[in-house]
Amino acid sequence: MKGRFVTFEGCEGCGKSTQIKLLSAWLSQRGIPHIVTREPGGSDIAEQIRTIILNGKNTAMCDECEALLYAAARAQHLREIVAPALDAGKLVLCDRYVDSSLAYQGYARGLGMEFVEGINSFAMKDFRPDLTLFLDLSPDAAFERKHGADRGDRMEQLGLAFHRKVYQGYLKLAEAYPDRIAKVDCSGPREQTRQNITDILKERKIID
Numbered sequence: 001m002k003g004r005f006v007t008f009e010g011c012e013g014c015g016k017s018t019q020i021k022l023l024s025a026w027l028s029q030r031g032i033p034h035i036v037t038r039e040p041g042g043s044d045i046a047e048q049i050r051t052i053i054l055n056g057k058n059t060a061m062c063d064e065c066e067a068l069l070y071a072a073a074r075a076q077h078l079r080e081i082v083a084p085a086l087d088a089g090k091l092v093l094c095d096r097y098v099d100s101s102l103a104y105q106g107y108a109r110g111l112g113m114e115f116v117e118g119i120n121s122f123a124m125k126d127f128r129p130d131l132t133l134f135l136d137l138s139p140d141a142a143f144e145r146k147h148g149a150d151r152g153d154r155m156e157q158l159g160l161a162f163h164r165k166v167y168q169g170y171l172k173l174a175e176a177y178p179d180r181i182a183k184v185d186c187s188g189p190r191e192q193t194r195q196n197i198t199d200i201l202k203e204r205k206i207i208d
């Protein structure tokens, strides 16, 4: 049986990684076979591409190169990790996927959704997520939550104005694809958000 493909999206500091860990533990307790992976990265070659993309010293990288590298990492990760896990009937939880490219490169960088959709259609073939969980927390709220703490990689160096645009991009995507993208309220305690996520997975028939 073919597995299900669930992606997680949101602005920096929205708590995606924590939620994926909590969900993975919850699924393991119930014996639901799944893998957790991430983009950019998730496989050896894609992680090497990630290092280039996020290197804070690569300030000369042009937007087109950035968009193509994300798509290149995606192509490799999909074939090496995601597709085999789906073929094995597993639930795949992926931290970021094509909507990150649409929100960050297409919308916030200004390359255009169509251009970014085009290069990613080539990279992804027909591998679309069954469900995308958008952790809906504005960058302003995330910044307050983190008390301004930053890792300072190349994307994080871009500042609040850029990340506000990313957030707008996500809101537009959620509006355009309501059947695929579910907004998750993550304003409460993290256990509440975990519950919100499992409720959505059940409603959308990803799990029983």
Ligand code: TYD
Residues within 6 Å of the ligand: 011, 012, 013, 016, 017, 038, 039, 040, 070, 095, 096, 097, 098, 100, 101, 102, 104, 105, 155, 156
């Ligand atoms: P990461 O450390 O995974 O960030 P986070 O913990 O917020 O998910 O770094 C990934 C960065 O790359 C993040 O700033 C979002 C950005 N990104 C894009 O701009 N386009 C993409 O297609 C992907 C997958 C990520």
